[in-house]
Amino acid sequence: MTIMDRRNFFRYAGMGVAGVAVSALSKSALAALPEIISVDAASTQQPLFPKTGRPYNPVVTLNGWSLPWKMNNGVKEFHLVAEPVVREIAPGMVANLWGYNGQSPGPTIEVVEGDRVRIFVTNRLPERTSIHWHGQRLPNGMDGVTGLNQPPIEPGKTFVYEFEAKRPGTFMYHPHADEMLQMAMGMMGSWVTHPKNPSFMPVDRDFIFLLNAFDIEPGSYTPKVNTMLNFNLWTWNSRAFPGIDPIVVNKNDRVRIRVGNLTMTNHPIHIHGHEFEVTGTDGGWVPKTARWPEVTTDVAVGQMRAIEFKADELGDWAFHCHKSHHTMNAMGHDVPTMIGVKQDDLMKKITNLVPDYMPMGKTGMSEMAEMAGMPLPKNTLPMMAGIGLFGELEMGGMFTTVKVREGLARNDYKDPGNFRHPPGTVAHEVEVDSSDIKRMTAPNISNVRLKAVKPQSGHEGH
Numbered sequence: 073m074t075i076m077d078r079r080n081f082f083r084y085a086g087m088g089v090a091g092v093a094v095s096a097l098s099k100s101a102l103a104a105l106p107e108i109i110s111v112d113a114a115s116t117q118q119p120l121f122p123k124t125g126r127p128y129n130p131v132v133t134l135n136g137w138s139l140p141w142k143m144n145n146g147v148k149e150f151h152l153v154a155e156p157v158v159r160e161i162a163p164g165m166v167a168n169l170w171g172y173n174g175q176s177p178g179p180t181i182e183v184v185e186g187d188r189v190r191i192f193v194t195n196r197l198p199e200r201t202s203i204h205w206h207g208q209r210l211p212n213g214m215d216g217v218t219g220l221n222q223p224p225i226e227p228g229k230t231f232v233y234e235f236e237a238k239r240p241g242t243f244m245y246h247p248h249a250d251e252m253l254q255m256a257m258g259m260m261g262s263w264v265t266h267p268k269n270p271s272f273m274p275v276d277r278d279f280i281f282l283l284n285a286f287d288i289e290p291g292s293y294t295p296k297v298n299t300m301l302n303f304n305l306w307t308w309n310s311r312a313f314p315g316i317d318p319i320v321v322n323k324n325d326r327v328r329i330r331v332g333n334l335t336m337t338n339h340p341i342h343i344h345g346h347e348f349e350v351t352g353t354d355g356g357w358v359p360k361t362a363r364w365p366e367v368t369t370d371v372a373v374g375q376m377r378a379i380e381f382k383a384d385e386l387g388d389w390a391f392h393c394h395k396s397h398h399t400m401n402a403m404g405h406d407v408p409t410m411i412g413v414k415q416d417d418l419m420k421k422i423t424n425l426v427p428d429y430m431p432m433g434k435t436g437m438s439e440m441a442e443m444a445g446m447p448l449p450k451n452t453l454p455m456m457a458g459i460g461l462f463g464e465l466e467m468g469g470m471f472t473t474v475k476v477r478e479g480l481a482r483n484d485y486k487d488p489g490n491f492r493h494p495p496g497t498v499a500h501e502v503e504v505d506s507s508d509i510k511r512m513t514a515p516n517i518s519n520v521r522l523k524a525v526k527p528q529s530g531h532e533g534h
């Protein structure tokens with residue numbers, strides 16, 4: 073994990089906002105616009121501890137960062153810039169996306185319940201935009217739906233939104249102008265309103281990310297923006313496994329993970345080795361008496377779920393979407409089924425005709441993970457990837473690990489490497505004579521007479 077590089081941090085600071093019209097503000101207010109802060113790394117940045125304003129326990133944005141603010145007469149001022157960005161989806165693939173302040177998704181915004189918040193939004197896109205603050209209580213004219221609540225923010229213009237962060241919880245932000253295209257290009261971000269009382273529902277580690285999806289043809293760089301359902305890159309904060317950082321926690325930590333869904337389908341999010349409870353939604357916190365244990369929770373489109381658990385089992389635990397085609401990358405889509413088909417001769421004949429032809433293996437998909445020598449089109453990701461302690465993980469897309477370790481420092485989120493299993497705790501091959509394994513037949517129940525019990529008379533009238 074890299075600590076935010078000060079030079080990157082202030083990359084755009086010198087550029088200012090010269091020439092940008094700010095309709096709602098006077099010249100003197102324009103001079104006081106918060107500088108544009110930008111990050112160009114796709115790795116998880118250190119949490120942003122508040123230096124001004126009220127105290128809170130910051131979140132960690134998976135493969136992302138939180139936007140610093142400026143206090144102006146008791147108002148928290150942020151500056152978001154909607155702009156084209158280049159995002160590394162995973163090592164080996166970059167995408168031309170649209171986002172905010174150098175990244176897709178944009179930075180997480182963290183405020184405290186009761187804060188007066190002012191957000192400047194500068195549009196450096198080639199088309200109009202707006203921002204909707206999903207889930208917030210705010211004046212109707214601040215809700216961001218173009219045409220309904222406000223005029224569009226035209227290219228080159230800056231708008232200002234201002235409201236009180238009334239309700240604590242987890243929210244999202246995204247455009248409400250040419251919405252399908254702008255979200256297909258990666259425009260979105262997370263928002264956390266921390267409770268006034270920092271000891272309300274405390275956790276030791278608090279993570280946040282958004283589920284998003286892209287349709288990028290292998291070899292190309294720009295998402296197809298009119299795809300409705302058949303996306304080929306399933307991502308968390310615009311990263312696909314093995315590009316998603318692990319969720320690193322200390323043993324016995326109480327862990328919260330906040331997940332928002334801005335894709336066009338639902339995602340059953342599943343954890344291994346632990347049980348969690350859904351403790352919050354974008355509608356607020358769930359009372360203790362209304363929670364139940366889960367190992368999978370479905371996050372529907374436009375929903376946010378906060379899950380919490382005690383990380384009391386050491387190890388590297390899988391944490392992923394349970395739709396198995398969401399844990400594979402672009403090269404796995406539209407591959408014909410070839411189980412049991414002898415392809416050796418066929419392959420030669422077809423590749424003479426179609427040089428890029430890539431079938432699945434005759435024993436299953438795993439063969440594809442091993443095709444290390446197989447040429448991949450430029451700028452795409454293998455369908456299944458990742459190397460663990462025991463070899464290929466055969467995963468992609470919406471997959472990462474929760475790494476539970478002992479003795480981590482309080483704010484240490486560095487990848488601790490592979491888990492070292494205590495002796496005798498790993499599944500292993502056994503020496504057996506498999507010719508001697510007897511097959512038993514289940515007892516035949518078809519001859520068992522079932523005696524129908526008729527209901528007592530007297531109920532015929534029902």
Ligand SMILES: [Cu+2]
Pocket residue numbers: 306338339340393394395398470
């Ligand atoms: Cu999914």
